[in-house]
Amino acid sequence: MPISCPDETTASNDSSATCFPVQNATESFWQTQQHPLSDHRSTPELPAHSDIVIVGAGYAGVSTAYHLSRDLGEAPSITILEARAVCSGATGRNGGHLRPDFYGHIPTYIERAGPRAGAEIAEFEIANLRALKRFIERENINCDFTLTRSIDVWCNEEAARKAKGIYDSMVAHDFNYMDDVVFYTGSEVDGICGVKGAVACASFTAGTMWPFKFIMHLVEKLVKSKQVNLQTHTPVLSVNPDRAGGFLVETPRGQVHANKVIYANNAYVAGVLPEYRRNIVPCKGICCRITTADAKESSPLLNNSYINRTDDNTLSYLVPRADGSIIVGGAAAKFQPFREQWYNNVDDSCLIDAVKYYYDGYMQRTYRGWEGTDARIDKIWTGVMGYSYDSNPHIGQVPAKENEFILAGFNGHGMPVIWLAAKELADMVTQAKPFEATSLPKLFKTSQARIDRAIMGQEEEGDILGNGNRPSTKP
Numbered sequence: 001m002p003i004s005c006p007d008e009t010t011a012s013n014d015s016s017a018t019c020f021p022v023q024n025a026t027e028s029f030w031q032t033q034q035h036p037l038s039d040h041r042s043t044p045e046l047p048a049h050s051d052i053v054i055v056g057a058g059y060a061g062v063s064t065a066y067h068l069s070r071d072l073g074e075a076p077s078i079t080i081l082e083a084r085a086v087c088s089g090a091t092g093r094n095g096g097h098l099r100p101d102f103y104g105h106i107p108t109y110i111e112r113a114g115p116r117a118g119a120e121i122a123e124f125e126i127a128n129l130r131a132l133k134r135f136i137e138r139e140n141i142n143c144d145f146t147l148t149r150s151i152d153v154w155c156n157e158e159a160a161r162k163a164k165g166i167y168d169s170m171v172a173h174d175f176n177y178m179d180d181v182v183f184y185t186g187s188e189v190d191g192i193c194g195v196k197g198a199v200a201c202a203s204f205t206a207g208t209m210w211p212f213k214f215i216m217h218l219v220e221k222l223v224k225s226k227q228v229n230l231q232t233h234t235p236v237l238s239v240n241p242d243r244a245g246g247f248l249v250e251t252p253r254g255q256v257h258a259n260k261v262i263y264a265n266n267a268y269v270a271g272v273l274p275e276y277r278r279n280i281v282p283c284k285g286i287c288c289r290i291t292t293a294d295a296k297e298s299s300p301l302l303n304n305s306y307i308n309r310t311d312d313n314t315l316s317y318l319v320p321r322a323d324g325s326i327i328v329g330g331a332a333a334k335f336q337p338f339r340e341q342w343y344n345n346v347d348d349s350c351l352i353d354a355v356k357y358y359y360d361g362y363m364q365r366t367y368r369g370w371e372g373t374d375a376r377i378d379k380i381w382t383g384v385m386g387y388s389y390d391s392n393p394h395i396g397q398v399p400a401k402e403n404e405f406i407l408a409g410f411n412g413h414g415m416p417v418i419w420l421a422a423k424e425l426a427d428m429v430t431q432a433k434p435f436e437a438t439s440l441p442k443l444f445k446t447s448q449a450r451i452d453r454a455i456m457g458q459e460e461e462g463d464i465l466g467n468g469n470r471p472s473t474k475p
């Protein structure tokens with residue numbers, strides 16, 4: 001029986017019961033090379049006190065700890081409490097696609113808040129890609145980072161027409177970054193992108209990487225320098241104000257007193273912050289790795305990453321790897337009607353029934369030249385994303401909760417957001433920097449108004465079904 005988040009009628013009085021990671025999660029390809037620090041505990045017992053406690057050791061929690069450790073210098077007191085192993089959540093089981101959203105969702109944000117607010121998001125995501133590339137090169141991190149072109153593909157005429165309309169309107173706004181986007185229509189499209197039946201495609205600069213290796217590199221640095229006390233297999237059950245000041249962070253292994261708490265537990269945030277139960281909903285996605293026995297000989301090299309949309313508008317993201325294998329996932333349109341299999345569901349110990357065979361034969365039916373290959377699924381897994389009601393993450397001080405901060409709700413799209421978001425959050429925490437003084441897009445600020453809008457079920461405008469892992473969170 002899948003465990004799910006508390007619903008609106010039960011959550012307010014019982015935040016601790018149900019929204020926690022399950023054990024025995026499916027294993028992703030990225031996790032097959034185990035790391036000695038995966039199950040690390042810096043000390044046998046929990047520290048009695050820590051200046052800052054971070055909940056969750058995924059991309060958001062570990063990056064925040066890294067930036068905090070740089071801000072705080074020699075002897076910071078930071079503790080990371082992680083329910084399972086390090087990087088065992090979405091970050092360790094995603095597509096590895098670092099793909100800024102240049103124009104797909106931007107019109108929705110422009111409609112809600114004006115052109116600058118929309119462009120801010122695209123610019124922030126592009127800045128993330130560049131910052132991450134610089135950092136990975138400087139630190140010489142072995143995480144297969146590749147700067148590439150990402151190709152959007154449409155096989156449905158009507159969807160292609162709409163996409164071209166969006167592209168044209170973004171060009172008309174004269175956003176600088178649109179210079180990097182090339183849009184093709186016409187009879188040669190399927191030759192250009194290699195996808196059978198393609199009627200339109202677009203390309204722009206993006207990245208791909210092995211997220212688990214990147215995170216473990218940061219963890220190694222933090223643990224070695226003793227800047228962080230890492231405690232894996234230690235779920236935070238609740239956070240309560242301490243009468244003497246600060247907070248008591250409760251776990252099954254005892255409590256930690258903290259001056260400040262950072263919630264970086266994404267899909268599961270409602271387990272400890274029930275006010276977010278309608279804003280950040282845990283939703284499952286599926287991903288797999290495809291290999292061919294004769295990779296180099298008979299299957300044409302793919303040197304771009306892709307977002308493919310079939311004639312029936314089923315979307316898949318695809319990342320080719322240097323070893324000849326392919327990471328592919330998505331297919332949300334196929335499982336969306338079966339809500340109990342994915343919506344408000346934290347069970348990543350099993351696949352999504354409706355699509356567990358969808359990627360069988362995917363390369364053969366999708367790509368020119370792959371028809372005769374023996375490409376087949378080598379590994380398939382699920383993961384849990386934090387779908388945000390209005391599609392934007394929640395970042396900043398938790399409304400009406402001084403010294404409690406949130407960095408969560410990445411809507412299946414955290415890779416091009418989290419690195420710089422964590423850097424800015426670290427400054428908010430250590431330097432009391434106001435959100436408005438950061439480089440964060442203003443639509444990312446968590447607020448009571450956003451929380452209330454989701455609780456009251458007000459409709460957000462725009463199409464949430466469209467980018468990578470982002471099916472609509474609306475019933």
Ligand SMILES: Cc1cc2nc3c(=O)[nH]c(=O)nc-3n(C[C@H](O)[C@H](O)[C@H](O)COP(=O)(O)OP(=O)(O)OC[C@H]3O[C@@H](n4cnc5c(N)ncnc54)[C@H](O)[C@@H]3O)c2cc1C
Pocket residue numbers: 019020021055056057058059060061081082083084085086087088089090091092093094095096097098099234235236237264265266267268269271272284285286287317329382383384385407408409410411412413414415416418468469
């Ligand atoms: C199948 C799949 C494919 C995806 N593909 C892409 C992609 O290609 N590109 C992209 O941009 N994004 C993708 N995403 C989304 C991306 O992985 C996430 O946005 C990102 O990893 C979120 O990072 P995080 O640190 O916030 O969350 P997580 O990595 O989920 O980390 C949260 C951590 O908190 C821990 N935790 C939860 N509750 C508690 C608690 N109470 N106490 C202690 N610890 C707790 C969890 O165990 C987990 O380790 C994908 C996600 C999935 C599932």
